[in-house]
Amino acid sequence: MINILLFTCNLRLSDNHTLNEASKSNLPILSLYIYDFAMYYPNFFIGEASRWWLYNSLFSLNSDDQLNGKLNFFSGHYDIIIEKIIQKYQINGLYWQKDYSELDNKLISIAKKNNIRSNPCIGKLLWEPNNIMNKNNEFYKIFTPYKTQCLKFIPNKPITKPDFIMIRDNQTLSLDDLDILPKNNWHKKFDKIWKVGEKSAQIKLNNFINLYILQNSSILNNLSIKKDINKINNIKTEKNIKKLFDKIIYNNIYEDNILGYKTLREYPGIPGTSYLSPHIHFGEISPHQIWWEIQNKISHANQNNIIHYNCFLNEIIWREFSYYLIYHFPNLYNKNFNAKFDFWVDNYDKVKENAWKYGTTGYPIIDAGMRQLWNTGYMHNRVRMIVSSFLVKNLFIDWRYGAEWFIDCLVDADIAVNSNNWQWVAGCGADAAPYFRIFNPILQSKKFDPYGQYIKKYIPELKNVSIEFIHEPWKEYNSSSNYPSQIINIDETRKIALSKYKLLKNIN
Numbered sequence: 001m002i003n004i005l006l007f008t009c010n011l012r013l014s015d016n017h018t019l020n021e022a023s024k025s026n027l028p029i030l031s032l033y034i035y036d037f038a039m040y041y042p043n044f045f046i047g048e049a050s051r052w053w054l055y056n057s058l059f060s061l062n063s064d065d066q067l068n069g070k071l072n073f074f075s076g077h078y079d080i081i082i083e084k085i086i087q088k089y090q091i092n093g094l095y096w097q098k099d100y101s102e103l104d105n106k107l108i109s110i111a112k113k114n115n116i117r118s119n120p121c122i123g124k125l126l127w128e129p130n131n132i133m134n135k136n137n138e139f140y141k142i143f144t145p146y147k148t149q150c151l152k153f154i155p156n157k158p159i160t161k162p163d164f165i166m167i168r169d170n171q172t173l174s175l176d177d178l179d180i181l182p183k184n185n186w187h188k189k190f191d192k193i194w195k196v197g198e199k200s201a202q203i204k205l206n207n208f209i210n211l212y213i214l215q216n217s218s219i220l221n222n223l224s225i226k227k228d229i230n231k232i233n234n235i236k237t238e239k240n241i242k243k244l245f246d247k248i249i250y251n252n253i254y255e256d257n258i259l260g261y262k263t264l265r266e267y268p269g270i271p272g273t274s275y276l277s278p279h280i281h282f283g284e285i286s287p288h289q290i291w292w293e294i295q296n297k298i299s300h301a302n303q304n305n306i307i308h309y310n311c312f313l314n315e316i317i318w319r320e321f322s323y324y325l326i327y328h329f330p331n332l333y334n335k336n337f338n339a340k341f342d343f344w345v346d347n348y349d350k351v352k353e354n355a356w357k358y359g360t361t362g363y364p365i366i367d368a369g370m371r372q373l374w375n376t377g378y379m380h381n382r383v384r385m386i387v388s389s390f391l392v393k394n395l396f397i398d399w400r401y402g403a404e405w406f407i408d409c410l411v412d413a414d415i416a417v418n419s420n421n422w423q424w425v426a427g428c429g430a431d432a433a434p435y436f437r438i439f440n441p442i443l444q445s446k447k448f449d450p451y452g453q454y455i456k457k458y459i460p461e462l463k464n465v466s467i468e469f470i471h472e473p474w475k476e477y478n479s480s481s482n483y484p485s486q487i488i489n490i491d492e493t494r495k496i497a498l499s500k501y502k503l504l505k506n507i508n
Contacts, residue, residue, distance in 0.1 A: 002089050004082070005031045005105070006096040010283035011057045012198040013066060015158035017121040019184060023164040030089065030167055031067070033058060034082075035075045035178040043246070047408035048283075049377040051083035052187035055180040056284045060197025070166035073173045078103065079110055085169070086114045093117035097124055098285070100327045126155040126287050126320055128389040129327040139328040142429040146324065148315050158289045165329035190377050194278070194411065202399055205290060208274045210298055212261060249402065262311040268369075268380035270452035274312070277412035282317070287316055325430055332429075333419040334400060341428035341506045344500065345398040354496065355487050356391050357405055359459070362486035365445035366390050368458040375458070377411035382448055388425040389439035394493040396500075399426040427501065435501035438494050445471040459483065 005022045011020060022029050046054070062071040074081045075136055081105045082094070098104055099121040113116035122128075127150050133139060140146035151396075195203075199421025201490045264272025285480065291313065298309045326332040358374065359367035369383035379387070384406075391402045403422040407413045427437075449455055454461050454472035461483040462473055469476035473483055 001092045002028045002030050003092050004085060005029045005081075006094065007033045007061070007071065007425050008097055008099060008103070009281065010097040010203075010285075010286075011061045011286050012286070012408045013061075013064060014161050014198065014202075015123070015286045015289050016161075017123045017159065018095050018097045018119075019164065020159055020162050021119055021121050022093070023162040025092060027092055027165045027166075028165045030072060030085065030169060031070065031071050032074060032081070032085070034051075034078055035073070035180060036078055036503070042419070047410065047413050048182040048187060049190070049409050049411045050407075050413045051155060051182055052190055052377070052413045053194070053278055053282060055178075056194075056196035058175055058180075058286060060199070060284075064198070066161075066164075067166060070168045072169045073175055075173060075178050078106055082107070082110050083114065083195045086110075086116065086237055088147065088169075093114045093118040093119050095121060097121050099124065099130060100323060101330075122156070122354070123286055123288075124283070125323055126291060126316070127153060127324075132324065139324065143318065143431045146321055147314075150317060150320065155288055155291050157292055158286065181293065187377075190411065193376050196278075196284070197283045201276065201285035202275065202289075204276055204279065205285060205293060205317050206282070208276070209293060213381050215261075243249045256507075261308040264309075266382050267448050267454075268372075268383050269449050269451065269457070273381065277414075278378075279447075281412050281414045281417075282420070290316060319414075319417055322414075322416040325420055326416040329430075332423065333415050336428040337423055337430050338428045338432070341426070343427075343504060343507055344398075346398045347402070348398065349395070351402060352395045352487055353391075353397055355484075356387070356395060356397075356402075360484045361390070361488075362474070362484045363445075364448060364452075364455040364459060364462060364473065365441050367484075368449075368455045371458040373406075373409050377409065379410070380454075383446075383454075386424055386439045386441055386444050388422055389437075390441055392426045393438045393497040394490055396490055396493070396497070399423065399428070413502060435504070436498060438497055439492060440494075442471050442490070 002020045005023065007018075010016055010018060010207060011077050019029075027168055027426070031219055058071070058204045061067065062069055085091075091114070094107060094116055096103075096107055096119070108120070109110045129139075131153070132146060132149050134145070134149075140149065169262050188459075260272060260347060264270060266272075276285065276290070280287065280290070294313055298306055301309060325337070329337060355362075356366070357370060359370035361367055361370075364388050365383065370378050372383070373379040388399070392399050399422045402419055406418050406422075408419070424432050427433055427435040445452075445455070449471075451460075452465075452467055455470055461481045462470060465473050465476055465481060473481060474486065
């Protein structure tokens with residue numbers, strides 16, 4: 001008799017409740033990864049960038065000394081593959097990490113049909129979506145009260161890695177047989193950018209929260225970033241701007257230092273974020289591991305530093321909120337949360353959409369963001385908001401087109417988080433941004449990339465443009481750059497957007 005362990009988005013061995021539960025009976029474990037291309041949502045497919053990450057994550061997991069190549073790969077639909085396995089072996093139980101999607105119901109049904117134990121295990125989320133309700137036993141639609149309620153319950157602490165015995169099926173496919181990697185070579189450039197797998201995730205987390213903390217804990221507390229950035233905007237000499245910016249950022253705040261997170265996370269030109277999102281999505285590290293590593297730091301931190309730790313945890317809770325919303329509103333990925341927005345009339349234009357996709361809109365911060373996405377499989381979160389607002393509120397293209405592009409191009413593409421973020425920007429989601437909040441790409445660029453280093457990194461055509469004009473290169477009359485012209489007027493489109501949104505307000 002054996003147990004079936006199904007790996008999904010929990011591609012790790014440490015703090016893996018599914019592995020822990022499956023090993024308790026001391027029975028041999030048949031571990032499976034089933035590549036079901038359609039995933040778990042109708043008409044939703046895993047994107048090419050995510051497929052690159054998935055392939056490498058599975059390779060890393062299967063190469064672990066404890067698994068020793070005994071992760072069994074199959075391709076096809078879950079129900080068909082698992083039923084074939086059940087017919088072949090004497091099965092005690094089916095174990096998987098709760099996915100909070102139709103996959104759970106499908107697996108429970110398979111187990112019931114075949115008279116074996118079904119064991120959905122915790123691990124994907126810090127809080128169970130059904131346990132966080134308001135006084136009327138309804139699900140929260142606003143983030144802050146949701147967060148307040150969540151924090152009344154202490155998340156489980158990470159568990160240690162159990163002892164286990166894995167077996168290998170004689171009909172398992174090889175990882176390459178799954179045909180996960182995209183056919184084109186677009187993803188090859190990611191090999192030099194990302195390190196994938198559980199060990200890499202742990203290293204990245206440790207670097208993020210531990211590097212330089214003792215040496216530099218007092219530096220940021222005495223630093224007024226926003227005040228100094230304003231100084232930059234009043235300086236016209238490029239050399240002096242660079243000198244001041246280096247002094248503010250690079251000489252005083254070190255890479256991967258969470259102590260500066262609350263401020264640094266806003267600036268795309270500096271390494272102020274954790275880059276953990278793809279590791280979290282694929283379950284190479286659990287939210288519980290992150291939560292308790294940060295809590296440990298908070299317990300030893302002074303009051304001035306706690307704000308940065310809590311700001312980072314806030315982003316973890318936002319992820320929870322996204323899964324919470326899609327659990328209670330399963331169509332979040334393709335339907336407006338606020339039904340009023342079903343009456344929004346977009347002006348879809350394929351030429352403009354392609355200009356947005358490939359970074360040729362004529363607005364540097366937009367184009368830098370979209371080119372970063374295309375070349376790295378990632379985009380800075382501040383820039384994600386700017387480019388999303390531009391697509392929906394300046395180009396008048398439905399948010400679902402943008403969400404689909406992000407899903408295809410992001411290595412951290414997550415249907416819950418991506419859908420929630422896009423609906424937030426578009427104004428149609430739960431706890432969405434006000435309709436009149438339309439990001440001005442020029443002002444955002446000047447504020448968060450004052451020296452233009454992010455822009456110049458991803459737009460080589462602008463490398464010789466002076467700082468005075470880097471955010472508005474069309475104003476530099478002597479520019480010989482072949483950078484494209486603006487595809488729209490942001491002031492005119494803003495006025496149109498506001499008038500369209502005001503019409504929605506009157507809909508009952």
